[in-house]
Amino acid sequence: MPIIKMNGLSKIYKTGKVSVEALRKIDIDIDENEFVAIVGPSGSGKSTLMNIIGCLDTPSTGDYYLDDEEVGRFGSNKLAEVRNRKIGFVFQNFNLLSYATTYENIELPLIFSGMPAKRRKTRTMELLDRVGLAERAAHKPTELSGGEMQRIAIARALANNPAILLADEPTGNLDSVSGGSIIEIFRELHADGATIVMITHDRHIADNIPRVIKLKDGGIVDSLN
Ligand SMILES: Nc1ncnc2c1ncn2[C@@H]1O[C@H](COP(=O)(O)OP(=O)(O)O)[C@@H](O)[C@H]1O
Numbered sequence: 001m002p003i004i005k006m007n008g009l010s011k012i013y014k015t016g017k018v019s020v021e022a023l024r025k026i027d028i029d030i031d032e033n034e035f036v037a038i039v040g041p042s043g044s045g046k047s048t049l050m051n052i053i054g055c056l057d058t059p060s061t062g063d064y065y066l067d068d069e070e071v072g073r074f075g076s077n078k079l080a081e082v083r084n085r086k087i088g089f090v091f092q093n094f095n096l097l098s099y100a101t102t103y104e105n106i107e108l109p110l111i112f113s114g115m116p117a118k119r120r121k122t123r124t125m126e127l128l129d130r131v132g133l134a135e136r137a138a139h140k141p142t143e144l145s146g147g148e149m150q151r152i153a154i155a156r157a158l159a160n161n162p163a164i165l166l167a168d169e170p171t172g173n174l175d176s177v178s179g180g181s182i183i184e185i186f187r188e189l190h191a192d193g194a195t196i197v198m199i200t201h202d203r204h205i206a207d208n209i210p211r212v213i214k215l216k217d218g219g220i221v222d223s224l225n
């Protein structure tokens with residue numbers, strides 16, 4: 001059983017009398033420990049797909065199974081619970097708390113999940129170390145480069161050992177060298193067993209990812225490499 005399974009999934013946004021079919025009849029199977037890039041032009045439905053995979057939104061029609069649970073039919077409370085337990089998010093704009101230190105940013109999801117203080121400290125330091133920024137624990141995000149901020153965001157996303165790491169254009173705000181170092185971290189995490197789904201519109205980045213799913217006008221063009 002794949003960890004992500006979608007059958008005939010569609011998403012229609014209705015705004016007043018206008019409706020937009022953002023995803024149409026999507027079939028996707030993603031196994032554990034796959035590293036998948038989702039590519040496609042602006043407006044092709046990439047973020048909509050990622051929001052559904054990440055349990056931030058639900059499909060209009062069709063099925064979505066995440067780790068054997070039919071989450072596509074879940075209400076918002078149950079959906080939030082699955083999201084917190086199973087998904088780690090990385091965003092283009094990092095989404096770090098600017099008034100908190102890098103340490104506190106990473107520790108926050110561990111506080112939310114109820115981890116005791118002592119284990120929290122060990123885990124936070126381990127995560128800082130994992131992204132090579134242990135010596136930056138006391139820094140505020142504004143004192144870091146974009147690439148470093150994104151590494152902190154990755155450490156935070158990994159805090160509660162998510163089943164899936166989801167990234168929406170994680171290199172979109174970075175220069176090519178910093179972007180390359182982020183992809184390198186993803187590669188290492190993948191080699192260590194992580195399941196990663198990453199949106200990118202950078203064809204050069206996608207070319208080096210093991211599996212690429214191409215979207216166009218809300219449909220999959222070609223899910224083979
Ligand atoms: N909340 C929304 N309400 C209405 N239309 C939306 C909403 N979000 C996205 N769309 C529309 O759905 C389509 C797909 O958008 P999106 O998933 O953001 O594409 P991408 O991430 O590939 O740029 C676009 O036509 C967009 O305008």
Ligand SMILES: [Mg+2]
Pocket residue numbers: 046047048
């Ligand atoms: Mg988008």
